[in-house]
Amino acid sequence: xxxxxxxxxxxxxxxxxxxxxxxxxxxxxxxxxxxxxxxxxxxxxxxxxxxxxxxxxxxxxxxxxxxxxxxxxxxxxxxxxxxxxxxxxxxxxxxxxxxxxxxxxxxxxxxxxxxxxxxxxxxxxxxxxxxxxxxxxxxxxxxxxxxxxxxxxxxxxxxxxxxxxxxxxxxxxxxxxxxxxxxxxxxxxxxxxxxxxxxxxxxxxxxxxxxxxxxxxxxxxxxxxxxxxxxxxxxxxxxxxxxxxxxxxxxxxxxxxxxxxxxxxxxxxxxxxxxxxxxxxxxxxxxxxxxxxxxxxxxxxxxxxxxxxxxxxxxxxxxxxxxxxxxxxxxxxxxxxxxxxxxxxxxxxxxxxxxxxxxxxxxxxxxxxxxxxxxxxxxxxxxxxxxxxxxxxxxxxxxxxxxxxxxxxxxxxxxxxxxxxxxxxxxxxxxxxxxxxxxxxxxxxxxxxxxxxxxxxxxxxxxxxxxxxxxxxxxxxx
Amino acid sequence: xxxxxxxxxxxxxxxxxxxxxxxxxxxxxxxxxxxxxxxxxxxxxxxxxxxxxxxxxxxxxxxxxxxxxxxxxxxxxxxxxxxxxxxxxxxxxxxxxxxxxxxxxxxxxxxxxxxxxxxxxxxxxxxxxxxxxxxxxxxxxxxxxxxxxxxxxxxxxxxxxxxxxxxxxxxxxxxxxxxxxxxxxxxxxxxxxxxxxxxxxxxxxxxxxxxxxxxxxxxxxxxxxxxxxxxxxxxxxxxxxxxxxxxxxxxxxxxxxxxxxxxxxxxxxxxxxxxxxxxxxxxxxxxxxxxxxxxxxxxxxxxxxxxxxxxxxxxxxxxxxxxxxxxxxxxxxxxxxxxxxxxxxxxxxxxxxxxxxxxxxxxxxxxxxxxxxxxxxxxxxxxxxxxxxxxxxxxxxxxxxxxxxxxxxxxxxxxxxxxxxxxxxxxxxxxxxxxxxxxxxxxxxxxxxxxxxxxxxxxxxxxxxxxxxxxxxxxxxx
Numbered sequence: 029x030x031x032x033x034x035x036x037x038x039x040x041x042x043x044x045x046x047x048x049x050x051x052x053x054x055x056x057x058x059x060x061x062x063x064x065x066x067x068x069x070x071x072x073x074x075x076x077x078x079x080x081x082x083x084x085x086x087x088x089x090x091x092x093x094x095x096x097x098x099x100x101x102x103x104x105x106x107x108x109x110x111x112x113x114x115x116x117x118x119x120x121x122x123x124x125x126x127x128x129x130x131x132x133x134x135x136x137x138x139x140x141x142x143x144x145x146x147x148x149x150x151x152x153x154x155x156x157x158x159x160x161x162x163x164x165x166x167x168x169x170x171x172x173x174x175x176x177x178x179x180x181x182x183x184x185x186x187x188x189x190x191x192x193x194x195x196x197x198x199x200x201x202x203x204x205x206x207x208x209x210x211x212x213x214x215x216x217x218x219x220x221x222x223x224x225x226x227x228x229x230x231x232x233x234x235x236x237x238x239x240x241x242x243x244x245x246x247x248x249x250x251x252x253x254x255x256x257x258x259x260x261x262x263x264x265x266x267x268x269x270x271x272x273x274x275x276x277x278x279x280x281x282x283x284x285x286x287x288x289x290x291x292x293x294x295x296x297x298x299x300x301x302x303x304x305x306x307x308x309x310x311x312x313x314x315x316x317x318x319x320x321x322x323x324x325x326x327x328x329x330x331x332x333x334x335x336x337x338x339x340x341x342x343x344x345x346x347x348x349x350x351x352x353x354x355x356x357x358x359x360x361x362x363x364x365x366x367x368x369x370x371x372x373x374x375x376x377x378x379x380x381x382x383x384x385x386x387x388x389x390x391x392x393x394x395x396x397x398x399x400x401x402x403x404x405x406x407x408x409x410x411x412x413x414x415x416x417x418x419x420x421x422x423x424x425x426x427x428x429x430x431x432x433x434x435x436x437x438x439x440x441x442x443x444x445x446x447x448x449x450x451x452x453x454x455x456x457x458x459x460x461x462x463x464x465x466x467x468x469x470x471x472x473x474x475x476x477x478x479x480x481x482x483x484x485x486x487x488x489x490x491x492x493x494x495x496x497x498x499x500x501x502x503x504x505x506x
Numbered sequence: 507x508x509x510x511x512x513x514x515x516x517x518x519x520x521x522x523x524x525x526x527x528x529x530x531x532x533x534x535x536x537x538x539x540x541x542x543x544x545x546x547x548x549x550x551x552x553x554x555x556x557x558x559x560x561x562x563x564x565x566x567x568x569x570x571x572x573x574x575x576x577x578x579x580x581x582x583x584x585x586x587x588x589x590x591x592x593x594x595x596x597x598x599x600x601x602x603x604x605x606x607x608x609x610x611x612x613x614x615x616x617x618x619x620x621x622x623x624x625x626x627x628x629x630x631x632x633x634x635x636x637x638x639x640x641x642x643x644x645x646x647x648x649x650x651x652x653x654x655x656x657x658x659x660x661x662x663x664x665x666x667x668x669x670x671x672x673x674x675x676x677x678x679x680x681x682x683x684x685x686x687x688x689x690x691x692x693x694x695x696x697x698x699x700x701x702x703x704x705x706x707x708x709x710x711x712x713x714x715x716x717x718x719x720x721x722x723x724x725x726x727x728x729x730x731x732x733x734x735x736x737x738x739x740x741x742x743x744x745x746x747x748x749x750x751x752x753x754x755x756x757x758x759x760x761x762x763x764x765x766x767x768x769x770x771x772x773x774x775x776x777x778x779x780x781x782x783x784x785x786x787x788x789x790x791x792x793x794x795x796x797x798x799x800x801x802x803x804x805x806x807x808x809x810x811x812x813x814x815x816x817x818x819x820x821x822x823x824x825x826x827x828x829x830x831x832x833x834x835x836x837x838x839x840x841x842x843x844x845x846x847x848x849x850x851x852x853x854x855x856x857x858x859x860x861x862x863x864x865x866x867x868x869x870x871x872x873x874x875x876x877x878x879x880x881x882x883x884x885x886x887x888x889x890x891x892x893x894x895x896x897x898x899x900x901x902x903x904x905x906x907x908x909x910x911x912x913x914x915x916x917x918x919x920x921x922x923x924x925x926x927x928x929x930x931x932x933x934x935x936x937x938x939x940x941x942x943x944x945x946x947x948x949x950x951x952x953x954x955x956x957x958x959x960x961x962x963x964x965x966x967x968x969x970x971x972x973x974x975x976x977x978x979x980x981x982x983x984x
Binding site: 031032033035037121123156167216229232268269270271273276290293296297298299300301302303304305306329330331332335352392393394397398400401404405412413418450459460461462463476481505 | 509510513515579582593599600601708709710746747748749751754770775776777778779780781782783800807809810869873875879883890891892928939941959964
């Protein structure tokens with residue numbers, strides 16, 4: 029056994045004994061604890077911080093749900109599990125986890141009701157004009173690429189960003205309600221406890237964990253199952269170097285202190301497989317307000333590289349992973365607006381495209397050629413290169429011209445990791461031969477889930493809460 | 507313990523007992539076995555195929571070596587370990603393994619002599635005009651991006667592709683000589699033996715392996731160390747889906763039957779960490795003969811995306827990972843030549859760029875704009891977008907125009923994986939906390955090595971043989 033694993037024979041005395049042990053009290057861990065304890069399992073949650081919340085409490089609180097939820101209906105939108113499934117299968121990359129996506133879409137309406145039943149309020153008002161995280165307390169938003177090429181032709185679009193009712197950032201409210209529900213449940217919470225090892229029998233079964241609290245080690249024997257729900261690894265530079273080095277360039281790492289990959293590493297030490305460790309959600313919310321989508325994003329060659337009307341999480345992926353974070357949003361006087369997010373400094377301005385290009389240090393003639401081609405097609409309401417929707421197609425020909433800085437050095441790239449332990453659709457952690465490691469489960473960003481490759485706002489909280497619940501149930505039934 | 511690991515108490519009787527066990531008789535395994543047995547260790551090599559060679563024997567046989575090797579000197583080239591180090595640090599991506607690269611560069615001259623001493627011949631003739639794998643028996647070639655932007659300004663270029671003397675593909679000769687050396691050594695070879703599990707003590711030490719041969723299982727107790735050298739995972743679709751799904755689109759998987767990731771999975775089951783699992787060498791040898799570098803590679807938007815004079819392994823990475831394998835090499839009548847490699851069908855032809863673009867289905871006006879800008883700069887011997895060297899800069903303006911098909915569907919993408927088990931510079935396999943798993947070593951494409959991200963021809967055989975040797979020595983001394 030490796031350094032994150034202990035032999036049960038080393039444990040002279042168990043300090044505690046429970047049915048289900050949950051590691052981490054973020055969204056996934058809270059849901060796992062609620063379902064495990066409701067299934068009758070004696071449940072303990074270890075949280076390394078002084079209280080619950082984790083990264084979920086620092087997020088925008090958006091849950092990607094659909095298929096015809098109560099909130100969607102109340103706002104007058106139709107949706108079906110099948111359309112949601114088609115969208116997700118197409119948008120989460122080259123190797124979507126079909127079984128997880130199927131289960132997620134089919135269970136989404138019930139899951140919304142369950143979240144509401146935990147006390148999380150949603151205001152039945154649709155908010156137009158942002159991609160997740162509305163600036164007020166409205167409950168439903170577009171939060172992905174549903175209406176954007178090519179997805180608009182693949183699945184009937186519906187807004188699926190479900191946002192707890194709160195004037196601003198809704199993550200704290202979501203976690204306040206979920207943590208209150210855990211506190212009311214029979215599950216116990218041990219804050220300031222960080223798991224440092226799993227206890228594993230020679231046959232592979234995980235039968236306990238060792239935790240540290242203020243320098244003291246405590247051992248917990250677990251009769252049924254352990255759920256790893258400790259978050260991702262965006263704060264661990266060595267892990268980023270090994271898997272997704274470009275993410276180190278992002279200025280904002282969306283993370284509570286716990287996102288150092290510790291739970292993933294515990295699983296690996298116990299023989300678990302990992303997947304999609306090179307993937308991350310990279311938000312570059314430059315095109316907010318949406319009017320800025322009328323500008324064009326150009327790379328260091330002065331070329332466009334993506335449809336600017338796409339969800340900012342996909343724009344960020346393209347900008348970071350394909351352009352190494354070197355790009356600018358070019359606007360003319362007609363479409364210039366103040367960006368909603370900071371920092372997006374104006375990198376350069378000029379009376380002509382050529383002057384702007386010189387200021388930016390772009391190759392001579394390149395931006396001019398890009399604009400000429402773009403404008404020619406935009407006048408016809410067309411974008412044959414990237415298929416930006418015609419709402420945002422206007423020729424950029426009104427002086428002066430400007431460019432917002434979208435380089436990693438000078439603007440907001442908000443990143444968190446998507447890869448993690450391999451789990452089946454029930455949340456069982458798998459070894460590299462695809463067999464469950466007995467007694468070990470996982471959920472949330474410690475695992476590779478629905479948002480394995482390609483992101484829409486709310487997928488991480490949606491997946492974490494949904495599969496956190498099922499991991500809790502399965503652990504309780506083990 | 508997971509399904510690839512056995513508890514020693516399960517082993518009722520050991521069929522065999524050795525000091526060092528090497529899994530796999532490709533280049534890395536052969537070198538490990540040679541050094542282990544020369545260090546006085548009783549050494550056994552298990553090879554799942556009927557004989558040695560592995561993927562190395564199917565390769566071009568190029569070894570990336572430098573720093574002033576005997577062959578470089580004989581061909582009149584100067585090189586130093588420092589220039590080689592600077593080139594590799596810059597070219598293998600965003601998180602190079604500095605310690606491995608340092609050791610590799612400093613040991614490269616000695617390693618070349620050692621390879622020669624194993625009976626591998628190199629003809630002291632430099633061959634100009636190809637990127638690895640000369641069409642004759644010449645010994646030294648350019649095999650990377652040394653003379654290409656930006657590397658030409660970072661390190662003094664030198665050709666470092668060392669090719670065993672053989673009229674065509676040199677991999678079989680390399681492996682014939684290395685396997686003969688193993689056969690002459692005290693090390694024993696057991697062909698038709700495939701390792702199916704490691705035997706691991708509860709304290710984490712690896713003390714043996716279980717192998718299958720014609721349906722029978724045999725257990726081997728190992729006193730000192732096991733070296734995993736079973737190759738990569740390009741033949742394992744499930745692993746590709748989990749880590750590098752786009753590689754599935756490549757028509758040619760450079761692999762012997764063994765490259766199903768089995769050794770990597772054995773290591774994972776024993777608690778090993780992995781790195782760079784999303785990385786692969788992707789060769790798209792379209793610009794051979796080199797005269798074709800005068801053409802321009804364009805994507806589905808009719809844009810250029812990389813300097814066409816780059817080494818074909820980097821061109822392939824950009825084409826597959828950034829353009830999803832959708833691109834074409836556009837030539838005019840002045841630079842048209844028959845490609846050296848097949849299949850590269852002519853996808854379209856036309857009397858004007860516009861006609862060619864229509865045939866290719868490119869957006870109206872895009873290819874024309876790209877050519878206009880390219881030609882304007884090429885007339886001045888400049889390529890401010892991608893810095894192609896002026897040897898290859900000629901305006902493309904002579905009708906007729908043509909486009910070679912470089913899509914994954916219709917042309918040759920040759921792929922193998924670069925990610926694998928994490929090892930230290932001595933070849934010790936590490937757990938996720940960075941601590942060696944006692945008794946477990948690895949080398950070659952079962953591990954993440956020098957070519958972790960970003961490839962030059964010969965790096966995999968170079969790294970595999972070099973670190974295979976050191977893993978063998980370290981295993982013998984364990």
